[in-house]
Amino acid sequence: MAMTETRPDAETETATPDPSATAGLPRPAGGLAGLLGTGRHRSIGRLWVGTSLVFLVVSGGVGAALGAERLKPETYNVLQKNNFAQALSLHGVAGVFLFALPILIGLGTIVVPRQVGSHTIAFPRAAAAAYWTYLIGGAIVVVSYLINGGPFGGNQQGVDLFLASLAMVVLALLLASVCIATTVLALRVPGLTLARVPMFAWSMLVAATIWIASLGLLFGVLVLLYVDHRYRVFVFGANDQIAGWLRWTITQPQVYAFAIPVLGFVGDVVPVFASTRARMRGIQLGAIGAFGALSFGAWTFLSVQHPQLTRQTLYVGVAFAALLPLLAFTAAVAETLRAGRIRLSSPLLFALSALLMLLAGAAAGAARVVDPLHLVGTTADSSVIHYVLGATAIAAVGAIHYWWPHVLTRPLGEGLARLTALVLLLGVILLSLPDLASGLIDEPAGSLYTNVRDGVAALNAASFAGGLLVLLAIVLFVVNLAVSMARLPEGDITDPWEGHTLEWTADTGTLTVASATPLLDSREGST
Amino acid sequence: MAVALANDSLGAPPLAAPTRPRVLLIGTALACSGIVMAFAGLLGLYAEERNAIVRDGGKWIPKDVVIDLTPFNVALVGLIISLVVLHWAVYAVANEDRPRAYLALGLAALLGAAYINSVAFSYTQMNFTVDDPTGVGLLVYVITGLHLAMAGAGVVFIALMAFRTLGGQYSGRDREGIVAALLYWYVTVAVYAVIWFTIFVTK
Numbered sequence: 001m002a003m004t005e006t007r008p009d010a011e012t013e014t015a016t017p018d019p020s021a022t023a024g025l026p027r028p029a030g031g032l033a034g035l036l037g038t039g040r041h042r043s044i045g046r047l048w049v050g051t052s053l054v055f056l057v058v059s060g061g062v063g064a065a066l067g068a069e070r071l072k073p074e075t076y077n078v079l080q081k082n083n084f085a086q087a088l089s090l091h092g093v094a095g096v097f098l099f100a101l102p103i104l105i106g107l108g109t110i111v112v113p114r115q116v117g118s119h120t121i122a123f124p125r126a127a128a129a130a131y132w133t134y135l136i137g138g139a140i141v142v143v144s145y146l147i148n149g150g151p152f153g154g155n156q157q158g159v160d161l162f163l164a165s166l167a168m169v170v171l172a173l174l175l176a177s178v179c180i181a182t183t184v185l186a187l188r189v190p191g192l193t194l195a196r197v198p199m200f201a202w203s204m205l206v207a208a209t210i211w212i213a214s215l216g217l218l219f220g221v222l223v224l225l226y227v228d229h230r231y232r233v234f235v236f237g238a239n240d241q242i243a244g245w246l247r248w249t250i251t252q253p254q255v256y257a258f259a260i261p262v263l264g265f266v267g268d269v270v271p272v273f274a275s276t277r278a279r280m281r282g283i284q285l286g287a288i289g290a291f292g293a294l295s296f297g298a299w300t301f302l303s304v305q306h307p308q309l310t311r312q313t314l315y316v317g318v319a320f321a322a323l324l325p326l327l328a329f330t331a332a333v334a335e336t337l338r339a340g341r342i343r344l345s346s347p348l349l350f351a352l353s354a355l356l357m358l359l360a361g362a363a364a365g366a367a368r369v370v371d372p373l374h375l376v377g378t379t380a381d382s383s384v385i386h387y388v389l390g391a392t393a394i395a396a397v398g399a400i401h402y403w404w405p406h407v408l409t410r411p412l413g414e415g416l417a418r419l420t421a422l423v424l425l426l427g428v429i430l431l432s433l434p435d436l437a438s439g440l441i442d443e444p445a446g447s448l449y450t451n452v453r454d455g456v457a458a459l460n461a462a463s464f465a466g467g468l469l470v471l472l473a474i475v476l477f478v479v480n481l482a483v484s485m486a487r488l489p490e491g492d493i494t495d496p497w498e499g500h501t502l503e504w505t506a507d508t509g510t511l512t513v514a515s516a517t518p519l520l521d522s523r524e525g526s527t
Numbered sequence: 528m529a530v531a532l533a534n535d536s537l538g539a540p541p542l543a544a545p546t547r548p549r550v551l552l553i554g555t556a557l558a559c560s561g562i563v564m565a566f567a568g569l570l571g572l573y574a575e576e577r578n579a580i581v582r583d584g585g586k587w588i589p590k591d592v593v594i595d596l597t598p599f600n601v602a603l604v605g606l607i608i609s610l611v612v613l614h615w616a617v618y619a620v621a622n623e624d625r626p627r628a629y630l631a632l633g634l635a636a637l638l639g640a641a642y643i644n645s646v647a648f649s650y651t652q653m654n655f656t657v658d659d660p661t662g663v664g665l666l667v668y669v670i671t672g673l674h675l676a677m678a679g680a681g682v683v684f685i686a687l688m689a690f691r692t693l694g695g696q697y698s699g700r701d702r703e704g705i706v707a708a709l710l711y712w713y714v715t716v717a718v719y720a721v722i723w724f725t726i727f728v729t730k
Contacts, residue, residue, distance in 0.1 A: 122550050174561050182554040209557070216561030217568035224569060224669045227657065235662035301568060302575060 036132075039124035041113050042406060047131050048106025048176075049400065049407065053474075055098035055138055056393075060471050062091045067464035071457065085152040089243045090145050092250050092385075097169050098138045100258045100389050101211070103396045105173065108180045108204040108261065110406050111399075114503035115201040117189030117511045122182035130175035137168030151243035156229070159239055163226040170219045174212060181208035189502070189511045195285065196516040198501040199278070200399075202285055203264025206292035210257045214249070214298040221245055221301065244304035250385055252365040253318050254297025259388045262358050262395040263288045263329055266351040269402055270333050272497050273348040274340025277517055280332035287329035294322045310369060310376045319369040323362050330359060346417035347497070350398020353425040354391045360429075361387030364436050373440065380439030383432045390428030390470070397424065397477055406503065408481070409490050416480040424473035430466025434459035498523070555707040559714040562677060566670070566718050570725050573666045580661055587663055588730050592654050599727045602645045606716045609638035613685070613709045620692060620702045632689035632705075635712070639682040642719075643675055667726060674715075674722055681715045684708045 038044060066087055069078045079087055113121045121127050144150055144165060149158020184197060184205040194202070225245060228237035236245065248254055267288070271278040278284060303309045310316075333355065342348070365384045368375040375381075400407050401417050438459045439445075495504035500517040515521050577587045588594065616631035650671075655664040688704045691697055697704050 123554055174558075178554055178557045178561070181557050182550055186550045186553045209560075212557055212561040213564045216564035219561075220565030220569045220673065221572075223565075223673060224572070224666070227669050228662075228665055231657050231665070233658045233660075233662065233665050235660070235665060298564060298568065302572070305575070 037128075039120075039128055041109050041121040041124065041127065044121070044124075044127050044131050045106045045108075045110030046407065048102050048109060048134070050106075051131075051135055051138070052099045052102035052106060055094050055102070055142075056474065058142060059091055059094035059099055060467075060474065062087050062094070063467055064464075064471060066091055067460070067467045070460040071464060082152075082154070085240075085243070086145060086148075086150050089151040089246075090142075093141065093150075093166065093246070095389055096250050096255075096258060097166065097173070098141065100392045100396075101173050102134060102138075104204075104207070104258070104261045104392065105176045105180065107396060107399050107403070107407070108200075108208070109176065111403050111503055112180055112201045112204050113183050113187065114406065115198040115501055116184055116187055116192060117502045117513070118183060118187035120187075121179050122187055123179050126175055127179040130172045130179065133175070134169055134172035137165045137172060140165035141169060151246070152239055154239075156232075159242070160226065160230050163222055163229060163237070163242070167219060167222040167226065170215050170222060174215045174219065177208040177211045177215070180204050181212065184208075189513060191513040192502070195282070196513065198264075198503070198516070199267030199284060199288070200261065200264035203261045203267070203288050203292075206289055207257065207260035210260065210292050210296050214254060214257060214296060217298045217301060218246075218249060241304070245301075248297055248300045248303055251300070251303075251381065252297070252368070252384055252388075253295050253322060254300065255385055255388050256291065256295035256322055256362070256365075257297065259358050259361070259392045259395075260288065260292050260295060262354045262391050263291060263326075265395045265399050265402070266333060266355045267329075268501065269347045269351040269398070270336050271340070271517075272499055273343045273345055273351075274337050275343065275498075276336060276340030277500075277520065278332070279335040279339055281516060283328055284332045287325035287332070290325040291322060291329070294318055294325070311371055316369045316371075320366045323359075323366055326359055326362050330355060345497070346412075346414055346421055347398055347402035349418055349421040350394055350401060350424075353421055353428075354395035354398060357387050357391035357394060357425070357428050357432075360432070361391060364432070367436070368439075374442060375436075375439045377445055378439035379435040379443045379445050381445045383435035383439060386428065386432040386435065390424075390432060393470070394421070394424050394428065397421075397473075400477075402497070403503070405494065405496065408484070410484045410488050411496065412480050412484050413488075416476060416483070420473050420476040420480065423469055423476060427466050427469030427471075427473055431463055431470060432466070434462040434466070438463075495519070549703050552703050552707045552710065555711050559711060563714060563718065565673065566721070569666070569670050569673070570721060573670065573725065576662055576666065585661070587661065589655075589659060589661075589663065594653060594727055594730060596727060598645050598649050598652075599723055602642050602649075603720060603723050605638050605645070606642055606719055609635045609642075610709075610712060610716055612638065613705075613712055617702060617705050617709055620697055620705055621699050623699045625692070628692055629689065632685060632692065636682050636685045636689065639678055639685065639712075643678055643682070646671060646675055670722060670726065674719060677718065678715055681708070681712050684711055 035043070035047075065078050066084075069076065069084065071077075076084065109121055109127060113119070141150075141162060144158050144162035145153070147158040147161070148155040149160075150162045151159075153159045153162065181204075184194075184201050188194075188197065194205075197205075225237035225242060227233075228235055229242075263284075267278065267284050300309060300315070361384055364380065364387055367373060368380045368384055397420065401412055404411055438456050441455065443456050443459075494506065497504075500520040502511065502513065502518060504519055505511070511518075580587050612631050612635045616628050616635060619625070619628035619631055650668075653667075655667050657664050657668050659665065685708050688697070688708045691704055
C-alpha cells in the first residue's frame with residue numbers, strides 16, 4: 001500500500017488516533033452535541049439514510065391508504081373526496097423528495113468519498129447543513145399536510161408552509177448534490193482518472209449534475225409559486241394548480257434521473273459477485289452518462305401549460321432513446337456475468353432486480369408515449385413512476401446490504417436479505433404492472449373515478465397487494481437490521497465481498513492508483 | 528495490468544505531491560449551474576406569459592408602470608466595472624500586491640452593494656404591483672428579487688474572500704477562493720444582463 005504521508009486535513013474515521021498527537025487539543029464532542037456538529041461524511045450519510053427510511057414509511061403508509069381506496073373505485077371508502085388528491089400528492093412528494101433522492105444522497109455521502117480515496121466529503125460543513133435543512137424542511141412538509149395544507153389543501157397558510165418547506169428541501173438536496181459532485185471531481189487520489197472511478201461514484205457524479213440543473217429550476221418555480229400563493233395572486237399557484245407545476249419532476253424523463261445511481265450500484269456489484277473484471281467498462285460508463293443526459297427533464301416543466309408536449313417528437317424520441325443506454329448497459333452486465341463465476345449473494349440479487357425494474361420502467365415509459373395507446377394521463381403514469389422508484393428503492397436497500405461495513409458497522413443476515421430482495425422484486429412488479437394494464441383500458445390517473453372499466457377493481461387489488469409486499473419487504477429489512485444490531489458483533493471496516501474498488505481498502509494514507517480495479521489488481525499481483 | 532497499489536514505505540522514492548484540488552472553484556461552478564437553471568426557468572416562463580398575452584392582443588406592461596431604463600443601464604455598467612475591479616483583485620493577489628488586492632476587493636463589494644441599492648430604489652419608481660392579474664408584477668419581483676439575493680450572496684462571498692486574503696490564506700501561489708468569487712460574480716453579471724434585456728429593454 002502506498003503510505004507516503006497522511007493528509008493533514010484528512011478526517012480519518014477508521015484510524016486509531018495517536019494519543020500524543022491529540023494531547024492538549026479539545027476532545028471531539030460526543031452524544032447529541034457530537035451528532036449536531038459532525039462533519040464526518042459517514043455520520044452525515046447515515047443520518048440521510050435513516051431519515052429517508054422514516055419518510056419512506058410516511059410515503060408508503062399514505063400509498064397503502066390510496067391503494068385500499070382503489071379497491072372499490074366507484075366510491076370513496078378510506079379517504080374522502082376532498083383529501084384524496086392531497087394524499088396522492090403527499091405520496092409522490094414524500095416518495096421522491098423525502099425518500100428516493102435523500103437515500104441516494106445519503107449512500108453517496110457515505111460511499112463516494114471512500115471510492116475516490118478521500119477521507120472526507122467536499123465542503124463537510126455544507127454537507128451537514130444540507131442534512132439538517134432537509135430534516136427540518138421535510139418535517140415541515142409533512143406537518144403542512146397535517147394542517148390541511150399542501151397541493152389541493154384547504155388551509156391557505158398550510159399551502160404557503162408546504163411551498164416554503166419544499167423549497168427548503170430542494171435547496172438542501174441541491175447543496176448535498178454539489179458536495180458529492182465536487183468530491184468526485186476534485187478529491188480523487190492521483191491516478192484515479194474519471195475513466196477509472198468506480199461506477200457508483202461515476203453515476204453519482206452524473207446524477208448530481210442532472211439534479212443540480214433540474215432542482216435549480218424547481219427551486220425557482222417554488223419561489224414563484226410561494227410568492228404567488230402568499231400574496232394571493234393565484235396566477236400560477238392556486239391550490240389545485242400547484243401539483244401540476246410539480247408533476248414534471250415525477251414524470252418521465254425527469255423521474256429517470258432519480259434512478260441513475262441504480263446503474264452505478266449494479267455496475268459495481270456485478271463484477272464483484274461474478275469474480276471478474278467488468279466487461280465493456282467504457283460502454284457502461286457511457287451508458288450511465290447517456291441515460292443521465294436523457295433523463296434531464298427540466299425542459300418539460302411547462303407541460304402544465306402545454307399538455308400536448310407529450311405528443312411532440314422530441315418527447316417521444318427521448319422516451320424511446322432512454323431505453324438504448326439501458327439496453328447497452330444490460331448487455332455489458334450480462335457479458336460480465338457470462339464471463340465470470342457467479343456467487344449468488346444478496347447484493348447481486350438486489351442489483352439484478354433493480355436493473356430489471358429499471359428496464360421495465362423505461363419500457364413502460366416508451367409504451368406510454370405511443371399515441372395510439374392513449375396511455376398518457378392514465379394509471380400508466382403511476383406504473384412508470386412505481387417501476388423506476390421501485391428500482392431505486394431496491395438498489396438503495398441492496399446498497400445498504402453491500403456496503404454494510406460503511407453504513408451499519410454490523411453485518412446483515414444473508415438469508416433474510418435474500419428473502420427481502422425477492423419480496424421487494426415481486427412487490428414492485430405487482431405494484432406497477434397492473435397499473436400499466438389498467439392504463440391500457442383507459443383507466444384515468446389521479447382521483448377521477450367516473451369511468452370505471454370491467455376488471456379495473458381486480459387490477460387495483462393486485463396493485464394494492466404489490467404495495468403491501470413492498471411494505472412487507474421493508475419490514476423484513478428492518479427486522480434484519482434489528483436482529484443484526486441486537487445479536488451480531490460489530491464488524492471491522494474490512495472487505496467481506498473481496499471488492500475491487502478503493503472503498504474496501506484499509507489503507508488510510510495517501511493512495512495512488514493505476515487502474516479502475518486497484519484492489520483486484522493488488523490481489524492478483526500478490527498471488 | 529500494473530499493480531495499482533504499491534507499498535513505497537519500504538524505501539521507494541516518495542510520490543510526487545498530488546495536484547492541489549480546486550474544491551471551492553469546482554463547487555462554485557456547480558452551484559452556479561443550478562442558479563443559472565433557476566433563472567433560465569423563470570425567464571422562460573416570463574417570455575411564455577408575455578407572448579401569450581401579447582398574442583391575444585393584451586398589454587403586458589400595465590399602463591401606470593414606468594420603466595425608466597437609465598437606472599438599469601447604470602446598474603449594468605456598474606456591474607461590468609465591478610468585474611474589471613475583481614480581475615484587478617485577482618491580478619494583485621497573483622503579484623503579491625496586497626494593498627491593491629484589498630482595495631480592489633473592497634471596491635468590488637462596494638459596487639455590488641451599489642447595484643443592490645439601485646435596484647431597490649427602482650422598485651419604488653416602477654409602480655409594479657405584485658398582485659397584477661396578468662402576473663407581470665409577480666414575475667418581475669420574483670426574478671429581480673432572486674437576483675438581488677444572488678448579488679447579496681456574491682457580496683458576502685467577495686467580503687469573505689477579502690478577509691481570507693487579509694488572513695494570508697490566499698497568495699500568488701494559491702488564489703483559488705478569489706477566482707471562485709470572480710466566477711460567481713461573472714455569473715451574477717451575466718444573469719443580470721439577460722434580465723436587463725428580457726425585462727427592461729424589450730419590455
